[in-house]
Amino acid sequence: MxxxxxxxxxxxxxxxxxxxxxxxxxxxxxxxxxxxxxxxxxxxxxxxxxxxxxxxxxxxxxxxxxxxxxxxxxxxxxxxxxxxxxxxxxxxxxxxPNLRIKPNADVRTLGWDQLGVEVYGGPLITTWLDRDLGLAGRVAVRDADEPTGVRMCLVQVSEPLLRVAHLAIHLDRSIADEGVRLNPQQHLAPIWGATGGAPTLAEYLAGLLDVEPNDVLAHDLMMFDLTPSGRLGHARDLIAAxxxxxxxxxxxxxxxxxxxxxxxxxxxxxxxxxxxxxxxxxxxxxxxxxxxxxxxxxxxxxxxxxxxxxxxxxxxxxxxxxxxxxxxxxxxxxxxxxxxxxxxxxxxxxxxxxxxxxxxxxxxxxxxxxxxxxxxxxxxxxxxxxxxxxxxxxxxxxxxxxxxxxxxxxxxxxxxxxxxxxxxxxxxxxxxxxxxxxxxxxxxxxx
Known part of the structure; x- marks a missing residue:
């Protein structure tokens, strides 16, 4: 090189x-x-x-x-x-660019536990499909000891938590010729369970931060790819991240x-x-x-x-x-x-x-x-x-x-x-x- x-x-x-x-x-x-x-x-x-x-x-x-x-x-x-x-x-x-969690994020569809997301910036959306995704960002929680009454907390869940599932090609044969067409409102909600009874996002965040769910006041959360950054190639002359x-x-x-x-x-x-x-x-x-x-x-x-x-x-x-x-x-x-x-x-x-x-x-x-x-x-x-x-x-x-x-x-x-x-x-x-x-x-x- x-x-x-x-x-x-x-x-x-x-x-x-x-x-x-x-x-x-x-x-x-x-x-x-x-x-x-x-x-x-x-x-x-x-x-x-x-x-x-x-x-x-x-x-x-x-x-x-x-x-x-x-x-x-x-x-x-x-x-x-x-x-x-x-x-x-x-x-x-x-x-x-990434996918960010909506304020009222909780979605349940046919027994699937999902979260609502918005597209941030101009990502190549198809690259986010079928990946193990974590959740990270900041959460505003009630705290009477703070001058503003609010404490900002960084959160990072670095384990497989979310996945945006692709539609099987058998159910849309046009993908082979026309490529993937994704509606950001319909097709990008990640799955995070199949119980039909997942905790609300506020409840989940409260558990992470050891606070009450009604003390979770707001959040700026986004999904991220969990694959570690690293070198690749036959000569290890590239970095994928x-x-x-x-x-x-x-x-x-x-x-x-x-x-x-x-x-x-x-x-x-x-x-x-x-x-x-x-x-x-x-x-x-x-x-x-x-x-x-x-x-x-x-x-x-x-x-x-x-x-x-x-x-x-x-x-x-x-x-x-x-x-x-x-x-x-x-x-x-x-x-x-x-x-x-x-x-x-x-x-x-x-x-x-x-x-x-x-x-x-x-x-x-x-x-x-x-x-x-x-x-x-x-x-x-x-x-x-x-x-x-x-x-x-x-x-x-x-x-x-x-x-x-x-x-x-x-x-x-x-x-x-x-x-x-x-x-x-x-x-x-x-x-x-x-x-x-x-x-x-x-x-x-x-x-």
């Missing part, structure tokens, strides 16, 4: 660590918890949005439900620009921020900052999505904690760069006609720069050049992706972040197949190269 020539990368270590991160993160809330754990272990301190933030240089992070941001002002504390020091921002998202889009970036971003902060210990010219948003897969227009005020407000607060003002904020933004990192499409060997022939993308061949002249990606020449230099600094190869001219293009948090902040933005990713499937595929060398390139982007070498 292609490997960097100027840098020895721990390919096996990063592959195993990525799998561990994904398996610990069945939901955005768990991904934020896992990222927070790793940041804390690396010496970062958690702040609360409602508190006054310290003015001392340091390493910090803050959460907003399924969104997390972390930054370090330690290395750049002595920068000549003072509170107008620019940022190097790495952005991604914690959510993935759920939620590579975009938890591969969550993993790489956390590692890159920690590594960049270490690399900048002798002094840095920019403030490295990581932000991982929730709700990218449904348009980002929520209190914690990429269209929210979370990042602009965060950048302002960081400048203020350094003794700056609005003038310093605008000066800092003018000297900043945003790298929107999301997974990228590798060229599929069975569907080569779906790809731009002059921009073939391979796994195990380096990070991907994504370009679209309609603005679906935010990359332009300044940002593209900055990421190319980062890949050179990291000693990893760079690939360039463009969608076919006769096909529509997906998008990322990049364009909205560029519009909200006015900062030069570049869209990048790591190559993969089966995007939005319940099980996705990437190269085993790609996580290590992705981390190396993003680290260099956050901690650019002096020119």
């Amino acid at each position: 292609p490997t960097p020539t100027s840098l020895e990368l721990d390919v096996d270590g990063h592959a195993a660590d990525l799998c561990a991160f994904i398996d610990a993160s069945p939901t955005p809330f768990h991904a934020v918890q896992e990222a927070a754990r790793r940041l804390t272990d690396a010496g970062f301190t958690e702040l609360a949005e409602r508190d006054a933030w310290p003015r001392e240089p340091g390493r910090y992070f803050v959460r907003r439900e399924g969104t997390i941001a972390a930054w370090s002002t330690a290395a750049a504390a002595g920068a000549s620009t003072g509170p107008a020091t620019g940022f190097r921002v790495l952005g991604g998202h914690t959510d993935s 759920p939620r590579l889009d975009n938890q591969a970036t969550c993993y790489a971003g956390v590692r890159a921020l920690i590594d960049a902060d270490t690399a900048m210990a002798g002094g840095g010219s920019h403030i490295p900052l990581l932000v991982l948003f929730d709700h990218e897969e449904i348009g980002s227009m929520t209190n914690r999505g990429g269209f929210s005020e979370f990042l602009p407000g965060l950048l302002e607060r960081v400048v203020l904690t350094q003794g700056g003002d609005r003038e310093d904020l605008h000066r800092a933004l003018a000297d900043s760069l945003v790298c929107s990192a999301d997974m990228a499409h590798a060229t599929h060997p069975n569907y080569t006609e779906r790809h731009e022939p002059s921009h073939r993308i391979a796994v195990n061949a380096g990070p991907v720069l994504k370009v679209n002249v309609k603005g679906r990606y935010a990359s332009d020449a300044p940002g593209a050049a900055a990421f190319a230099l980062a890949c050179e600094q990291a000693g990893v190869p760079l690939q360039r992706f463009v969608v076919r001219s006769d096909m529509p293009c997906g998008s990322t948090i990049g364009p909205m972040t560029a519009a909200l902040t006015g900062v030069v933005t570049v869209d990048v990713g790591a190559p993969m197949l089966s995007m939005h499937s319940a099980r996705e595929l990437c190269g085993v060398a790609d996580p290590a190269m992705y981390v190396a390139a993003l680290t260099a982007m956050l901690a650019p070498a002096a020119v």
